Structures are given as structure tokens and as C-alpha cells.
Amino acid sequence: MGVLRTVANFVFGMECLGCGSSSERLDPWLCPACAAELVRESCSPKFPNDDAFCLFPMRPLTRKLVHALKYRNIPGLASYLVRHSSAVKQGMVAQELLMLAQPLYFVPVPLHRARYRERGYNQAELLAAALATATEGKVCRWLKRKTFVVSQTKLSKEEREVNVAGAFVANFPRKMPTRGTVVVVDDVFTTGATTSACMAAFGTEFPLPLKVCTLIYDEPASAAADFAADCRADWDGFRRIRNAEV
Numbered sequence: 001m002g003v004l005r006t007v008a009n010f011v012f013g014m015e016c017l018g019c020g021s022s023s024e025r026l027d028p029w030l031c032p033a034c035a036a037e038l039v040r041e042s043c044s045p046k047f048p049n050d051d052a053f054c055l056f057p058m059r060p061l062t063r064k065l066v067h068a069l070k071y072r073n074i075p076g077l078a079s080y081l082v083r084h085s086s087a088v089k090q091g092m093v094a095q096e097l098l099m100l101a102q103p104l105y106f107v108p109v110p111l112h113r114a115r116y117r118e119r120g121y122n123q124a125e126l127l128a129a130a131l132a133t134a135t136e137g138k139v140c141r142w143l144k145r146k147t148f149v150v151s152q153t154k155l156s157k158e159e160r161e162v163n164v165a166g167a168f169v170a171n172f173p174r175k176m177p178t179r180g181t182v183v184v185v186d187d188v189f190t191t192g193a194t195t196s197a198c199m200a201a202f203g204t205e206f207p208l209p210l211k212v213c214t215l216i217y218d219e220p221a222s223a224a225a226d227f228a229a230d231c232r233a234d235w236d237g238f239r240r241i242r243n244a245e246v
């Protein structure tokens with residue numbers, strides 16, 4: 001049996017997405033050691049600002065998993081990661097989410113149509129669905145992507161701002177709910193530029209509170225810390241305007 005499993009692992013590529021070992025006890029993506037590490041990493045969720053929760057920090061293991069979710073055609077990893085987040089099950093994120101005005105409307109950051117066609121799914125939408133299942137919330141596709149946005153990862157601070165600002169427009173239903181909280185969902189929070197652009201699309205008169213939840217917080221390195229501070233300042237400014245007008 002062991003030999004057969006090893007052969008199957010070799011032929012079908014069934015190896016741990018974390019360490020690459022062909023463990024016989026994959027669950028089905030991680031070996032027991034990597035699965036335990038994943039749960040440990042989710043014990044201290046990150047809060048990049050007052051309105052944003054992130055389930056996992058960016059670490060070698062979580063980096064591999066989010067990469068697999070986005071580029072290795074493994075959509076099932078979205079619900080797997082949310083389910084394995086102790087932050088969602090019993091930790092601070094769950095508490096934070098439950099303290100918000102209910103129900104929760106999870107709004108995924110939309111992918112551009114071309115990228116959706118290429119990938120076959122929007123990972124933010126899958127994460128939103130998993131979060132909605134965990135909190136009895138709803139998935140609402142209330143945002144549309146306006147322009148094609150090239151990958152943010154290789155751009156400078158200025159290029160990122162230009163690239164993503166104004167990239168989203170609201171796509172609200174005729175009858176909007178009058179109570180509850182909107183939670184914008186994305187895979188990775190780095191500088192907050194993408195989610196800030198999403199918040200802006202809701203407009204300053206949107207009546208419900210807006211929050212952000214992402215799978216991973218990619219804490220800015222010291223070189224990028226200034227940019228993050230700028231983004232936070234923009235964010236705070238935006239909140240002040242909203243709070244003043246609401």
C-alpha cells in the first residue's frame with residue numbers, strides 16, 4: 001500500500017503544498033506538521049488598521065498556499081484556509097466579526113474578466129463564500145472592476161496608486177439592505193491600496209459600515225513602511241470624511 005501510495009504521489013503529484021514531502025497523511029494538501037503550523041500561524045491574526053482583519057501573516061507556508069490558490073488552480077484551498085484559521089473558529093477575527101452589526105455582507109474584490117477567464121475562478125469570491133458560511137453572512141457582488149489592472153507586485157509606490165485608484169465601481173442592487181456591515185474580501189493585504197480603492201467605490205454616502213477581511217497580511221518591509229503609512233493616512237482621511245457625512 002505504501003509503495004502504491006508513493007507511486008501515486010509521484011504520478012499524480014500528491015505532495016504536501018507546504019514542505020513538498022509525499023506524506024501518506026495529506027489532508028489532502030498539507031502533511032500533519034504543515035497543517036499544525038498553519039493553525040499556529042493563524043493564532044495571531046493581523047490588524048493592519050482599525051477596519052481591516054487578516055487571518056494569517058505572510059510566512060513561507062502561507063505564501064506557498066496563497067500562491068497555490070491563485071496560480072496552481074486549486075480553488076478548494078480558499079475554504080480550506082478559512083476553515084483552518086483558528087482566528088475564524090475561535091479567535092479574535094471571529095469576535096471582531098461577531099461584534100459588527102449583523103448580518104455581514106461579504107463583498108469580494110472583483111477580478112478583471114480577462115484574468116477570471118484565464119484562472120477560472122476569483123479567489124476573493126471563494127474566500128468570501130467561506131467566510132459567509134462561517135459567520136452566516138452573505139456574498140454580495142457589489143463591486144465591478146473598471147479597467148484592466150496589471151499585477152501590483154512589481155510596481156513602485158506611485159505606479160501602484162495610479163494603477164489601482166478608480167479601478168472599481170459600485171454595482172448595487174436596486175434595493176439595498178438598511179442594516180448590517182459590509183466586509184470587503186481580498187486574498188492579500190499589503191499596502192491597502194486595492195481595498196482602499198474598493199472602499200472609495202462605495203462612496204462617502206454609503207449608509208452601512210465598511211470593513212475589510214483578507215486571508216493574508218503581507219506586512220510591509222521597512223522600505224515600504226512609508227508607503228503603508230501614506231495609505232493609512234489616506235484611509236483615515238477617507239474614514240473621517242465618511243464619518244463626518246454619515
Ligand SMILES: [Zn+2]
Pocket residue numbers: 016017018019020021030031032033034035
Ligand atoms: Zn508538509
